């Protein structure tokens with residue numbers, strides 16, 4: 001217990017933690033503020049204005065059309081050729097219709113909490129995951145590379161307890177940050193929805209779904225932090241985690257994509273990690289195999305493959321477990337010099 | 338007297354795919370009695386740090402038995418760790434924390450009262466600089482911080498790997514009196530150092546290691562006495578003849594332990610007269626032939642066979658290998 005409290009204190013004393021926390025706060029606040037300016041509430045006045053503009057546009061269009069027809073008729077009377085310029089029959093069939101001027105097009109963008117907030121949960125998770133990754137990797141990486149870990153082990157020669165306490169301290173901190181910032185994030189967008197957008201049709205069911213999205217987001221953030229921690233501990237250096245992340249990204253998103261393309265494997269995207277990340281947030285991703293179609297035989301429904309968030313949980317869970325077990329196993333065995 | 342530290346037949350082998358195996362510890366024995374200040378000596382790369390790391394559970398040995406304060410290691414290490422303070426080879430600290438924070442975190446992890454931090458900071462002379470970041474410390478200040486961290490838990494056994502490294506003369510002297518005080522208060526201190534004058538001043542007993550094996554051990558006077566017999570200093574009328582004299586003596590089976598610019602040091606000489614006769618036969622005339630009381634340094638150099646030889650550059654790992662009589666050098670390197 002004392003180890004855990006010590007590690008919490010150590011983590012919060014670190015400059016990098018504080019700096020990144022400030023950056024994270026500024027970044028999230030910046031996104032929310034900027035976004036609040038781009039959304040406009042559709043008050044009755046705004047709607048009426050849009051309607052009025054649509055009506056005016058319609059009347060103007062009719063006027064232009066009438067003038068054009070009159071001009072055409074006059075030209076025809078002078079014996080000029082009018083087909084090319086005005087169309088057949090002086091374009092009489094192109095009379096503008098009122099439904100061509102939908103007042104919706106004149107409306108400004110309005111944020112719809114119910115439809116759009118889930119996407120902002122993903123944005124939030126991305127930012128906090130980045131924070132968790134860097135803080136997690138450097139927390140243990142710097143300890144290894146500066147010799148702090150060795151000192152601590154001289155004090156408490158229980159390797160697994162020491163590493164476990166550090167990991168627990170990291171996860172608690174990341175969880176706290178996610179929950180507190182997540183609450184503010186939700187509040188911010190709720191306010192944007194209330195004052196500059198709409199919060200219509202946000203039922204209890206919608207809240208529950210948002211809550212589940214949030215849980216999955218926090219789960220991913222914690223997993224990212226833990227994996228970064230484990231990688232840096234395995235390599236005894238912060239840079240190891242960054243290197244491993246870059247390598248995995250390069251292999252998954254570039255090498256596998258190319259290989260799959262060259263080999264012509266069906267549903268190539270199922271071998272790419274970002275598909276699973278997407279499915280994790282969207283609950284599911286549908287992959288289509290257009291190659292299975294022979295368009296010469298007419299219309300075709302391409303073959304489908306559904307990747308669900310449970311699949312993502314399996315893929316990420318296995319990777320997470322392998323890295324974490326590896327880190328603790330090596331911690332137990334390795335020589336520290 | 339009871340043993341606070343016991344090591345028997347300790348073995349640590351490093352394996353490298355390219356260069357085969359290296360026996361950093363090759364059946365090493367050591368014993369430290371309670372209440373002593375014990376010097377742990379050996380040339381570079383002889384295995385001192387490896388021994389201490391193994392003892393403290395940082396690396397796992399391939400074979401051998403270890404016990405601290407009567408408890409078998411490594412099983413009992415968590416239990417005895419609270420009574421053992423240690424620094425191993427100039428410890429590094431997280432550079433962005435202050436000394437007080439660093440020690441405070443250690444104290445908290447060890448469930449020690451906070452005021453102990455200020456006590457040890459005072460003890461090592463860092464009180465007024467304790468709020469500054471470790472990054473800004475000088476080498477000696479870092480070393481003092483390391484000693485402070487080892488003293489923090491007021492241990493029964495204090496293990497210090499080259500604690501004088503980087504200390505100023507005043508600091509070394511303070512360290513000396515600190516060791517004495519601690520030993521006087523009942524603490525057992527194990528001290529590895531290359532400053533043998535210092536060791537001779539403060540240590541009750543020593544262990545000397547070379548290439549992973551013990552070459553000598555026991556109370557300092559005993560080690561000195563066992564090896565100062567038959568040490569004589571020889572001066573010649575003409576300094577220029579010294580190399581020739583050394584050559585002749587070596588051929589006659591007398592050990593020349595040091596060739597200084599103006600004299601030779603011989604060891605294992607039973608009858609000084611024989612030296613005089615031998616040299617006279619070569620036409621070399623002795624101007625001085627005195628028995629000398631040796632110091633720890635010369636005993637060390639002789640025992641480990643690491644005395645500098647003019648015109649040769651001794652490489653690390655060229656030192657006495659116990660169990661291979663008379664062999665100095667060559668052995669013990671990679672692939673041994």
Ligand SMILES: Nc1ncnc2c1ncn2[C@@H]1O[C@H](COP(=O)(O)OP(=O)(O)OP(=O)(O)O)[C@@H](O)[C@H]1O
Nearest residue numbers: 337351359361379380381382383384385386387388
């Ligand atoms: N991690 C390692 N891998 C391979 N060999 C090692 C390793 N650590 C130590 N050694 C070797 O073990 C031997 C003993 O090293 P050790 O650090 O114990 O020496 P030392 O007596 O402390 O020397 P010094 O007086 O220079 O501090 C050396 O030959 C060293 O090269």
Ligand SMILES: [Mg+2]
Nearest residue numbers: 385386426498
């Ligand atoms: Mg050493």
